[in-house]
Amino acid sequence: MAVVAPLTVKDYKSSVKPTWCPGCGDFGVLAATYKALAQMQLSLHETVFVSGIGCSSRFPYFMSTYGLHGLHGRSLPLAQGVKLAHPELTVFAVGGDGDMFSIGAGHLPHACARNVDITTICMDNSIYGLTKGQTSPTSLRGQKTKSTPYGAILEPMNPVMLALTYGASFVARAYSAKPQQLTQIIVEAVKHKGFAFVEVLSPCVEFNNTFNQLDAVVDIMDENHDPTDIERAMHLALTEAKTNLGIFYKVERPSYEQEFATLAPEKSEFNLDTFLNKYE
Amino acid sequence: MAVVAPLTVKDYKSSVKPTWCPGCGDFGVLAATYKALAQMQLSLHETVFVSGIGCSSRFPYFMSTYGLHGLHGRSLPLAQGVKLAHPELTVFAVGGDGDMFSIGAGHLPHACARNVDITTICMDNSIYGLTKGQTSPTSLRGQKTKSTPYGAILEPMNPVMLALTYGASFVARAYSAKPQQLTQIIVEAVKHKGFAFVEVLSPCVEFNNTFNQLDAVVDIMDENHDPTDIERAMHLALTEAKTNLGIFYKVERPSYEQEFATLAPEKSEFNLDTFLNKYE
Amino acid sequence: MSQGEIVMRIAGESGEGVISAGDIFTLAAAHLGHNVLTFRTYPAEIKGGHNWYQVRVGPKQVLSMGEKLDVLVAFNAEGYQKHLNEMREGGVIIYDPDLVTPEPNGFTSYPIPLTKIARTELDYVRGKNLVVLGALSGLFGLEPGSLESVVRTRLGRRAELLEKNLNALQAGYDYVRENVEKVDPYELGESADSGKRLVMSGNDALVAGALYAGCRMYAGYPITPASDIMEALAKELPKLGGAFLQAEDEIGAIAAVIGSSYTGVKSMTATSGPGFSLMQELLGLASMAEIPCVIVDAQRAGPSTGMPTKMEQSDLAFAINGGHGDTPRIVIAPGTVADTFYQTVNAFNLSEKYQMPVILLTDQSLAHRTETMSRPDLSRAPVVDRLKPTPEELETYARFAAGENGVSPMAVPGMEDGMYVAPGLEHDEYAHPKYDPETHVKMTEKRFRKLAAAAEEPIDIPRYGAEDAEIGIIGWGSSEGAIQEAVELATAEGYKVASIHPRLVNPLQPQVGEFIESVRTVIVPEVNYRGQFANHLAATFGFKPVRFTKYQGLPFSAGEIYRKVQEVANGSSSTANG
Amino acid sequence: MSQGEIVMRIAGESGEGVISAGDIFTLAAAHLGHNVLTFRTYPAEIKGGHNWYQVRVGPKQVLSMGEKLDVLVAFNAEGYQKHLNEMREGGVIIYDPDLVTPEPNGFTSYPIPLTKIARTELDYVRGKNLVVLGALSGLFGLEPGSLESVVRTRLGRRAELLEKNLNALQAGYDYVRENVEKVDPYELGESADSGKRLVMSGNDALVAGALYAGCRMYAGYPITPASDIMEALAKELPKLGGAFLQAEDEIGAIAAVIGSSYTGVKSMTATSGPGFSLMQELLGLASMAEIPCVIVDAQRAGPSTGMPTKMEQSDLAFAINGGHGDTPRIVIAPGTVADTFYQTVNAFNLSEKYQMPVILLTDQSLAHRTETMSRPDLSRAPVVDRLKPTPEELETYARFAAGENGVSPMAVPGMEDGMYVAPGLEHDEYAHPKYDPETHVKMTEKRFRKLAAAAEEPIDIPRYGAEDAEIGIIGWGSSEGAIQEAVELATAEGYKVASIHPRLVNPLQPQVGEFIESVRTVIVPEVNYRGQFANHLAATFGFKPVRFTKYQGLPFSAGEIYRKVQEVANGSSSTANG
Ligand SMILES: Cc1ncc(C[n+]2csc(CCOP(=O)(O)OP(=O)(O)O)c2C)c(N)n1
Ligand SMILES: Cc1ncc(C[n+]2csc(CCOP(=O)(O)OP(=O)(O)O)c2C)c(N)n1
Ligand code: SF4
Ligand code: SF4
Numbered sequence A, B: 001m002a003v004v005a006p007l008t009v010k011d012y013k014s015s016v017k018p019t020w021c022p023g024c025g026d027f028g029v030l031a032a033t034y035k036a037l038a039q040m041q042l043s044l045h046e047t048v049f050v051s052g053i054g055c056s057s058r059f060p061y062f063m064s065t066y067g068l069h070g071l072h073g074r075s076l077p078l079a080q081g082v083k084l085a086h087p088e089l090t091v092f093a094v095g096g097d098g099d100m101f102s103i104g105a106g107h108l109p110h111a112c113a114r115n116v117d118i119t120t121i122c123m124d125n126s127i128y129g130l131t132k133g134q135t136s137p138t139s140l141r142g143q144k145t146k147s148t149p150y151g152a153i154l155e156p157m158n159p160v161m162l163a164l165t166y167g168a169s170f171v172a173r174a175y176s177a178k179p180q181q182l183t184q185i186i187v188e189a190v191k192h193k194g195f196a197f198v199e200v201l202s203p204c205v206e207f208n209n210t211f212n213q214l215d216a217v218v219d220i221m222d223e224n225h226d227p228t229d230i231e232r233a234m235h236l237a238l239t240e241a242k243t244n245l246g247i248f249y250k251v252e253r254p255s256y257e258q259e260f261a262t263l264a265p266e267k268s269e270f271n272l273d274t275f276l277n278k279y280e
Numbered sequence C, D: 001m002s003q004g005e006i007v008m009r010i011a012g013e014s015g016e017g018v019i020s021a022g023d024i025f026t027l028a029a030a031h032l033g034h035n036v037l038t039f040r041t042y043p044a045e046i047k048g049g050h051n052w053y054q055v056r057v058g059p060k061q062v063l064s065m066g067e068k069l070d071v072l073v074a075f076n077a078e079g080y081q082k083h084l085n086e087m088r089e090g091g092v093i094i095y096d097p098d099l100v101t102p103e104p105n106g107f108t109s110y111p112i113p114l115t116k117i118a119r120t121e122l123d124y125v126r127g128k129n130l131v132v133l134g135a136l137s138g139l140f141g142l143e144p145g146s147l148e149s150v151v152r153t154r155l156g157r158r159a160e161l162l163e164k165n166l167n168a169l170q171a172g173y174d175y176v177r178e179n180v181e182k183v184d185p186y187e188l189g190e191s192a193d194s195g196k197r198l199v200m201s202g203n204d205a206l207v208a209g210a211l212y213a214g215c216r217m218y219a220g221y222p223i224t225p226a227s228d229i230m231e232a233l234a235k236e237l238p239k240l241g242g243a244f245l246q247a248e249d250e251i252g253a254i255a256a257v258i259g260s261s262y263t264g265v266k267s268m269t270a271t272s273g274p275g276f277s278l279m280q281e282l283l284g285l286a287s288m289a290e291i292p293c294v295i296v297d298a299q300r301a302g303p304s305t306g307m308p309t310k311m312e313q314s315d316l317a318f319a320i321n322g323g324h325g326d327t328p329r330i331v332i333a334p335g336t337v338a339d340t341f342y343q344t345v346n347a348f349n350l351s352e353k354y355q356m357p358v359i360l361l362t363d364q365s366l367a368h369r370t371e372t373m374s375r376p377d378l379s380r381a382p383v384v385d386r387l388k389p390t391p392e393e394l395e396t397y398a399r400f401a402a403g404e405n406g407v408s409p410m411a412v413p414g415m416e417d418g419m420y421v422a423p424g425l426e427h428d429e430y431a432h433p434k435y436d437p438e439t440h441v442k443m444t445e446k447r448f449r450k451l452a453a454a455a456e457e458p459i460d461i462p463r464y465g466a467e468d469a470e471i472g473i474i475g476w477g478s479s480e481g482a483i484q485e486a487v488e489l490a491t492a493e494g495y496k497v498a499s500i501h502p503r504l505v506n507p508l509q510p511q512v513g514e515f516i517e518s519v520r521t522v523i524v525p526e527v528n529y530r531g532q533f534a535n536h537l538a539a540t541f542g543f544k545p546v547r548f549t550k551y552q553g554l555p556f557s558a559g560e561i562y563r564k565v566q567e568v569a570n571g572s573s574s575t576a577n578g
């Protein structure tokens, strides 16, 4: 085999031009992802991006890896199918806040609990972008959207807290406008063996432009935080004063696919004749 | 109107005989519910029991109130529909661990967050009873079931911790074999204005008889626990040494239906002519 | 082209104001008493992408979006290129000469330096679309005052912008008056009608119909092209003391609707194909437990996510046959915007009367096209409520004791002595679960007796064309106007053709069978691949319809249907699969 | 009753060992070389409720569960009362005289004090069912050694119980030998067949077929009557290096199946109506993105939760027409247990070959009935894999570039240069989203070209009866045996009747149309209310079938179909809706 030149950011870009609005937070996430992948030299044909439906879920089209642009809310079970069938692949699940916490809310707890080795990137803009501006589970109380003309009456959900409670073995939060940290977190998430959940604050400039508010409040996490301390991680997640960025939690435990492989230590080919004997 | 005699336990019993296996934990939950309702003198025709599908979800048939025996996993959105349409009704959502944490997993976070004033009773037997013994989200690691012939590979989910994270405003755990506490918790849950989540340990004698194990470990909670302290409640929920019983958390905050009613302070009848004027 | 009528298309990049120019033109024309009908496309993306808007305006009721273009307004080169082949001979093209260099094409061309005027003269690039509006006003006799008043209401919120917009309007008007020599014959004549007319979209009419019918609870989940139904109700229901829920998904939405209706409140959800797919299991519960509910499916092109911004009539087979088991469902499809009001009322009425889910099938084109219409004739829209048990019936209340047409009186919580458990399981009259053969036979027949009774409801079936037709057309849904126009065309040309347009598409009314018997050949035009309505008709009446399907994500034009009639009349179309 | 054949029903309270007695009897008979076919009901509840088991055993292949009962074993009074009216003249009733006091009824009665023997003599109340087995052995010539060996394998895990069980068996045998004077003619003759036969249920055969076809990933969610497919695969797949997931719900299950198959692994899920309803949206994704997958729907009586333990063939219309948009789906329905093996292999083959979802429709009766069968003839079961791109094709890989039959080579992750994004959106050859009319037309046609090609697949359509039939029967699914038997009966009586039993129920093969053309009248027997297959046939071929529907939650008997043939032959059945 010929010596292969290292892959550069350009190699991870597909020929499809992103169709997001100029200034959309998702551009930052895409750029950081290109960088993270190049940094790790992930092989294009052994990497799969799986998504749901939403502006953010267009992501796979902009990657030159394999991709599966699924259905609204279904990125996680689709991605788990990919990974369980072929554990040697590097699998990403990407999508929006509506995708993962509203219609997909039933899949997230189970994906986390199973600890399937997938990197999940949720581009949280606290709004439904693609359908042009309805309230999402992370919309703020009082936020006026097309479907809450009098202002939202619910408190926003807390993605990091959810992932911690669900038992995700890697939980982090990043911000589209802090590209270096974001890149590094993606790298860590991919390296992590097990389910990695990354919330990326990624404003929707069209329907909920929060760049200014976020710039004012986001704060990089205390460097001394021990990411194996679940109660401390939860405490940080519950703390409202600032929106911490960084890795909240990170522990190693066997993934579903690893555990599953050990159930029957000896593998064999299927033999119909033997199989049928028990029905004689 | 004639003076009405107080309702007794008998009045809450329907003519349908429970079809559960003799000894099933759900009998205890039913008995406690009869008692709690009698204690509160809840009116039969203004009370609705909504359920999903499962052994436990047969519950409404055994009550002489109104009932809605829904679909697997859908008790909570059905019950919310009932309550939002008619906030003066007393509404219960009842069902099993599979119903609420597996197929219904996507509805629970939202029902809690909305704080719709519903009393939810989850009869947790850590198994799928009605379908004869497959693993459930609360099955123990290593538990052999029909669908985990080699033993379950997942850690069980923690219902109380989930409800706390989701923002339920009342969270408690009881045990079918401790009927007095169970009755009292149901009474408190109904009195609570907002979403009340009660996990009841209710063993399946047929497929996962845990009465003995539970008798050995369950423990009534520290009397000094302050049920408004969320982090302390979470700490208790995460503590594995003993299975605490009692009220973990209880705070008052406005329910969805209360908040919604205030959005447009003045109500009026619909007038088609006025409505159409804007299209002239 | 009929006298005084114009088919105009405005095309450009999304973000250039194509839609708002179209909307303002349409409203202004309507205010002047003209009749209008519009069609709009959306680009696939939130921003950017090619976009066009079509309006047909004229003195008579406008039946379809029209076929050939009388006027094309091209904001950019793509807008010019893409639509040229749809121009009518003698048509007019308005374009920006700095962006478009037309080849010789035989059409009347009016170059207007839109961008230059907006940028240089007005210092207001985003005002391009108002310059166009001014120009159109000057060219085709649309009274400028009317445009101005629409601009004031629509764009008047920010005073500094309003002034800029009005200036742009004036600049466009002045430019054509001074620089363009009108050589085309198009002129919007005197307004035909002075009575006040409404300009509504299908979704607007649907919301009005639902509220009028008594809908006081809505639960839904956003999806194009149904979201604006939800958005309108989010605003209205709080004022009416109703209930509203943006649910976590469509399953939660339909569940909440069923829970609400179980308590007696008329309840609705609206979605499109993907969400409708998710609702199937709960619709079965509503069938079994006999709980009324109205489900709007604003169809878009499938399968799967498909083409979310394009129209298609391809959910029909699913609407009729969806859900496991033998599940009776009423399916209603409105034909026009005005009809959407009436059919929404019918949907609630039948749902309440027969205590079962009613699916209201619209589509992207109907949901978002606007039409001029009169205020609804309320004598044609009685409001029906569900049957309640009498005090005697409550004495030994049997929830599922059926009258002749299968309908049983329904108690609701709060009603003393009406307590019962609404079941997803098979059950006896008292709603107790029961699985013996006799019970299942009896209750299945009860459920389908209701469906059979619904087929006898006096729901109008419009009929167009000759009494003694040989060729029959049976259409459904949003193609009504195009078919009606085609029948008028064909009749004028001497063809013996007639069409009916049932709005109740399941169950089928007996008149549909009679119509089929009365003609030699039946053409079934529909915007889907399989010929789904043709299949339904064939399965019901056992005959061979001529399937006429289109599957481009676009509605039929009258001409397409007219040509199919010609083809069939001349024997060049096989009956098996036309 | 044919020579040496017995139709036996065992009835009692759930928990009394009705099912296990039936199973042991069946296995013992099969081991002796008899042919068997069973039918079992389940009570609605986990414990308690009335329960019965039917086995038909005889020297020839058993085609259906039989109609009249030769032998009824009543464990209790209910078991006696409920089934009396199904006895054949001259039949035998075995009952416990301490629980049942029969009225004079003209049948041969053998009172056996089951409870007394079990309790007093054996001090083992739960041994009642083994006492019965011993008695049956003594009465009908079923060699006791064979029963004993089955008891040893089935109940031998706990040694102390085994002994008790064997004693009970002996006690029953001894009791009838000593106390009962046999006066009936029933005797299981010499075993017909000495070759080793399999005794399998439909679900067993399905699991074998799936693994043989190469299924290496299963994701599912428990539901009756499909759960045991999942349970078997949970055991087998770890040993084969495959993957398995009990998902959080059926949506998660089918999503995981699609994700897995996207990587090239043959994948399956199995469910029943309620779960199938939930899968509709994702099936549309598999259609659009052209991802193979096999979905088993083990039908039960609907709608909604319906009667979860009863059979029905009422998901057919939904299987064919389900999902929003124009969604092509292949639907296959096996006719017998043995056929379930072959059709499962076919399901995988067609799914892989045509890259689309294949729905395998079984039902509660087929899933759980057991039949004797030979080992599969593997020459009838080739295994097909999906088309992969060649190195040349990968050079400028276009995922959706279609060959003649619409099929495109499919790359999978791990394949260099095959990278593409599987889309739920409409797309061009390169899988890029595209919404223009031409693309949608082209791709819709591509998807349906695959469906049309599947109709030409050489899948056997069994045909029974006369060559020159005037009355045709077209059946589907688990009623194959009953129809075959009815045709044999009718032919013997001189009726000119024939039946075909397509297993490919969508798309329909051309032979089906030819058969319809060849006969005067077509009867379509099916266990649902609407006549769903009849509708599908009528929609496809444009004719008026005679609908013959049953909707009691029970399968057809041969006699019912035979009588319908008589009725139609004698002109007493209308063609419109028989
Ligand atoms: C089943 C279904 N329901 C609804 C939709 C419509 N829909 C598409 S994207 C979306 C939500 C988008 O919000 P989010 O997930 O936060 O992604 P974003 O666009 O903000 O990145 C919705 C409701 C759909 N495609 N499918
Ligand atoms: C959509 C759907 N999937 C599956 C089923 C089958 N099913 C019925 S109950 C049940 C789970 C029962 O377990 P749980 O909810 O814990 O209740 P339990 O019987 O233990 O009280 C399942 C899987 C169903 N009825 N509907
Ligand atoms: S609508 Fe919002 S989320 Fe979508 S592309 Fe535009 S800015 Fe981004
Ligand atoms: S199976 Fe288990 S949960 Fe169901 S009734 Fe029996 S003991 Fe109770």
Ligand SMILES: [Mg+2]
Pocket: A054, A096, A097, A098, A123, A124, A125, A126, A127, A128, A129, A136
């Ligand atoms: Mg979002």
Ligand SMILES: [Mg+2]
Pocket: B054, B096, B097, B098, B123, B124, B125, B126, B127, B128, B129, B136
């Ligand atoms: Mg359970």
